[in-house]
Amino acid sequence: MLTEDQKNRLKNELEAAKNELLSRLKDNNNFGTSVSFPYDSTGGLSSYDNHPGDQATELYEREKDIALYAHEREHLREIDHALDNIKKGTYGKCEVCGQDIPLDRLAVIPTAVTCKQHTPDEEVSKNRPVEEEVLHPPFGKFEHDEKNIAGYDSEDAYQEVESYGNSQTPQDMETPPVSYNDVYMESEEDVGYVExxxxxxxxxxxxxxxxxxxxxxxxxxxxxxxxxxxxxxxxxxxxxxxxxxxx
Structure with missing residues (x-):
């Protein structure tokens, strides 16, 4: 069981961590999430003529800021929960089994409300962001993707979408096309017929x-x-x- 001196020391650490966290959020304007995206956050009046790569970078930075902000807000919630347990006199007890949480654990993780055996983070989550699906090969997921057929497959679908525009220029291609309308993969391929x-x-x-x-x-x-x-x-x-x- 924790002594009053140990509880006070841990309480001071929690309050100091909370004040530091709130000060950091104030200084960085909640990781920049308080301003609209993409215009106010980048200082531009329009993103119409921006390169797709630049827009992707700005989007990645905004997603990262949102994730960092969510992480800090969760940490703040854990601190408030621990301080509330101190007020109620239940701090240092596992909320699952009711056993005392070792001082060594609380010294490292003052916000801990469970013992090691009942920590919810014992297993690493296998859930991955949906954005990571674009890291997998675009083809090979459908019935005829591995076959050289004349029928309409996922490659044809990708070519059709890409024909409306991408971030490439003629100089980026192995065989530069005559027209910007042909700046996409295998633009010379027949569409809708074979011969x-x-x-x-x-x-x-x-x-x-x-x-x-x-x-x-x-x-x-x-x-x-x-x-x-x-x-x-x-x-x-x-x-x-x-x-x-x-x-």
Whole structure:
């Protein structure tokens, strides 16, 4: 059982820790959480033209400040709880089993209200922040991610989202694209079709050709055929017998 001298000494330590904590929160403006994010906290009028990397840094700093503030508030609650137990005369007793808490434990953790056997922090929590999910590979979680198929998979979904913009510039890519609209992973890949001609040719239910839709891809395809025609060798046939390749 604690003596009155030991209780007074621990009480003084708790009060000193509380005053220091409150002073620290006042000096750092509650870790900066008293001002709005992101404008007041960064001093900017707008974040419209900020680089995504800079915005991510500011968001990380705000999350860290919130976590530190929550940690300090929890510590303050524990101090107040211990001081309240001193007033009620229950300080130094385990709130679970009622046994005396060893002085060595209280000397290290004055806010302790349980013995070591009943401490709620005996086991390390395996709960992780949801933000850590982005650290895992983006692919390999779905049915066809490990297969090279023409069907729509998670990689296609990522490419579609990335096509609306990312933090890269043409100089960041292995093969710099001509347009900023193509600054995303495998932008040259066909979307919605496998062969180029599928983008402009239509067929009926039985595969019979029905119509050709004019498009840039169709024009490109025709130019490639013309180029292939010009490379065909017709031998020494007279000019009257030479016919176009597509006939």
């Amino acid at each position: 180029d001609y599928e983008n402009f040719a239509a067929t009926d239910l039985y595969g019979n050709p029905m119509k050709i839709y004019p498009s840039n891809e169709h024009q490109e395809y025709e130019e490639q055929l013309d180029e292939a025609d010009s490379m065909v060798s017709w031998g020494d046939l007279p000019a009257s017998e030479k016919k176009p390749y597509d006939e």
